[in-house]
Amino acid sequence: MGLVTSKSEKPVLKLSPQGDYLSWDDCYAGIHWMARTGGGKTTAASVLAAGLLRGQAGGCVTVAKSSDIALWKHYAKKHGRSESIVLFDENAGFNFLDYDLARHGMDGASGSVVEALMKVIDAARNTSSAASHRPGDVFWEDSMRECLRYTIPALYAANGSVSIPDIIRFVSTAPATLRDPVDRAWQARSFMYKKLNAALCEPKVPMSEAALTNAISFWSERWASMPEKTKGNVVATISSTLDRFNHGKLNRAFCQRTTIVPELSLGGMVTLLAMPTHTWNEVGVIAQKIFKFYFIRMVLTRNSLPQKYRDRPLFIFSDEAQETVDSEDG
Ligand SMILES: Nc1ncnc2c1ncn2[C@@H]1O[C@H](COP(=O)(O)OP(=O)(O)O)[C@@H](O)[C@H]1O
Ligand SMILES: [Mg+2]
Structure with a gap:
């Protein structure tokens, strides 16, 4: 996973009873889990997901397995963020041409x-x-x-x-x-x-x-x-x-109406890209890469927005990140 946003030494997670902690700055540097299949990556990352949700971060979550959708809904419920989850699924749309030209x-x-x-x-x-x-x-x-x-x-x-x-x-x-x-x-x-x-x-x-x-x-x-x-x-x-x-x-998701924009995360929403690559295949990969591209671009330009939109920590969370990783992911 990668994180992009403004600087902060504030804690996201306590790491030891002695007061060691993981800060937002640590997160912004990017955190990766590498291990064999069944090695505990998803389980370990759930602790960070908890910290991000409890820290009121906004974000974008890529989805490889269909079960990731239920898992993130479960995380959100557990940490009091159910209201913040937005699903980018078959019923949602992001007309990127209209969005850019507007x-x-x-x-x-x-x-x-x-x-x-x-x-x-x-x-x-x-x-x-x-x-x-x-x-x-x-x-x-x-x-x-x-x-x-x-x-x-x-x-x-x-x-x-x-x-x-x-x-x-x-x-x-x-x-x-x-x-x-x-x-x-x-x-x-x-x-x-x-x-x-x-x-x-x-x-x-x-x-x-x-x-x-x-x-x-x-x-x-x-x-x-x-x-x-x-x-x-x-x-x-x-x-x-x-x-x-x-x-x-792809036509329904990107060429019709717009119901979701990356800016939702500035108000604390967490967009689940509910187009699992394991079931939507190539189309799921393309769709998630497009939204992620616009999400990153929005974050990189948010300093031109009023202060109240600049402070919230924002994240991109990718389990099985190899499926949707791209050149501009930092
Ligand atoms: N620290 C741990 N101790 C014991 N079992 C664990 C631990 N971490 C994960 N597991 C179990 O190992 C299995 C695989 O973990 P998972 O996080 O799904 O692995 P990965 O995402 O790397 O494939 C799961 O059943 C999980 O409950
Ligand atoms: Mg896993």
Whole structure:
């Protein structure tokens, strides 16, 4: 498990009758349990869970086994925190695109939304048995990031919102050649052309002239002159990974309404990511990684919030952490 929040030497747990104790600062450094199966990791970690709950911490709990949900409900009841538990299950939703754009607007569309989508694509690719990392992936990553950076702001400007199906349609109708952008037949059938035109002539959210000029010249010149194979791979990767959000559990959890946001933890709520990886498989892994990514980002930026939102200790608790661990977990 890892913890991220402000400094405090105050005790979380008494460790000995002589007055030794585990402080919040100790916890913020991150605590890990390593032992063989049946070695007592879950049992030992339950003592820390008790300290965190009794210390009124807010948090996010990843769930590998279905039984972890009942276990955490049991911990919460035992330590007087039943009211603080929120389940992110089939009935809950977190529309991360709406959430990001509502908070950051056009700045978010060109920055944080792009990074979040890169994270989503990464999580989806890393958990997919078919699409493992290949040599030269840094290059693919840069190409995909660039592609998204010139997609999201334009769609946001044209529509005032961004949806996964629109991202897929936009990149799938990019020009294949340098002639396409000036070809009337291509213009008539290209969704990208329509949206860039709307962003230019009748924007719902205005985009800076420089940013729009960059986007138009990227698609009509740089993209159009890229090798066929590169374009094909970038579009295929974006389409196939994001297509998972067009149906099923990922669509319900992340593309519909929002009932849960990471900020709930600032008021002391503990979100159980009740999408057990052992039963939801890849979808559970992707879903938990996405929420965890936004949770960490919220914690890292909370210093810009009023003081009353900055003081509460916050935690991420992951039993069987190998299932959902990620590069930014500290
Ligand atoms: N200190 C201990 N002494 C005796 N039994 C223990 C101790 N810690 C754990 N156990 C028991 O060992 C079993 C496995 O513990 P568990 O915490 O689930 O292991 P892990 O999470 O490492 O797989 C459980 O039945 C638990 O009750
Ligand atoms: Mg265990």
